[in-house]
Amino acid sequence: MANAPAAGHALDVLTFLARHATPQPAAAVARELGLPRSSTYHLLAVLVERGFVVHLPEERRYGLGVAAFELGSAYIRHAPLQRLARPVLTRLADATGHNAHLGVLHGRDVVYVAEERVAGRPSLVSDVGVRLPASLTATGLAILAALPAAQVRALFPGTDAFVRRADAGPTSPSTLRPLLTQTRTRGYAVEEGYVTRGLDSVAAPVTDHTGHPAAAVALTVPTEELSDELRESLAAAVRRAADEISRRLGHRSR
Numbered sequence: 001m002a003n004a005p006a007a008g009h010a011l012d013v014l015t016f017l018a019r020h021a022t023p024q025p026a027a028a029v030a031r032e033l034g035l036p037r038s039s040t041y042h043l044l045a046v047l048v049e050r051g052f053v054v055h056l057p058e059e060r061r062y063g064l065g066v067a068a069f070e071l072g073s074a075y076i077r078h079a080p081l082q083r084l085a086r087p088v089l090t091r092l093a094d095a096t097g098h099n100a101h102l103g104v105l106h107g108r109d110v111v112y113v114a115e116e117r118v119a120g121r122p123s124l125v126s127d128v129g130v131r132l133p134a135s136l137t138a139t140g141l142a143i144l145a146a147l148p149a150a151q152v153r154a155l156f157p158g159t160d161a162f163v164r165r166a167d168a169g170p171t172s173p174s175t176l177r178p179l180l181t182q183t184r185t186r187g188y189a190v191e192e193g194y195v196t197r198g199l200d201s202v203a204a205p206v207t208d209h210t211g212h213p214a215a216a217v218a219l220t221v222p223t224e225e226l227s228d229e230l231r232e233s234l235a236a237a238v239r240r241a242a243d244e245i246s247r248r249l250g251h252r253s254r
Contacts, residue, residue, distance in 0.1 A: 009043055010043050010047060012033050017053065023061035023063030047065075048065070051066055081102075081249070082114045085248075091241075092238070095237060098221050099115070099118055099121050099220050100219055101114065102114040102139075102215055102217055103139035108161060109134055109140075110133075110137050112127065112128055134155075135170050136165055137191055137194070138190060138202055139203045139217075141191065142205045142216035142218070143205055143213045145183035145184050145205070146184075146213035152176075152180065156173055157173070165194065165195055168194045168197075189201075189203045201219065202218065202221075203218035204218075204243075207249070207251045209249060214249060216242065219237070219238055221234065
């Protein structure tokens, strides 16, 4: 394990460069990481040789190289969000007896990327790959409520940004805002037949290592079964599941 410290320092260098929008001088790397300059230059030379760092000699600075980009692209190809979330969704569906799903925000829509169905429960329109208006789904409302207000305004600037199904749901920024405020206050989102009459959902956001809402977990239940007590119980289960997926994505509570 003699090389373990060097490996750790190399990862620290890559993390430091990734946190900055522009290439950095070796002196800044050494100062920030508390490394001797000689060690810093050696680490940078190795990383340059392997393609993870690029040296800009005219600027005397270092930035991330093509190999770092390829590594990030491989992470996306491995579909880590779905893989990390699936066992959590399975346990959530088994524990509650209700259909569970995971969605991500794409523009003004939610795209469902993982589903866990329970035998005998009502069929859903939110199958994997399906897109639905974010403002109409508990999944979408949970994500929107966790975004900065300016980003929500940019996504939904006026009434033409809204779509309706089942003649329900918000139709303007002024009717969306209270829903998002209620979601933040409760700690979970509620959708009451906005997508399919007779089916309600509860959802909670999944946050990544930066604190950004990367997705949301939801449970869908027949309206006739959903008492206030059951809603609170399912919401607690959804929040626990969302917190577990968040931890798996590297989020750490402060």
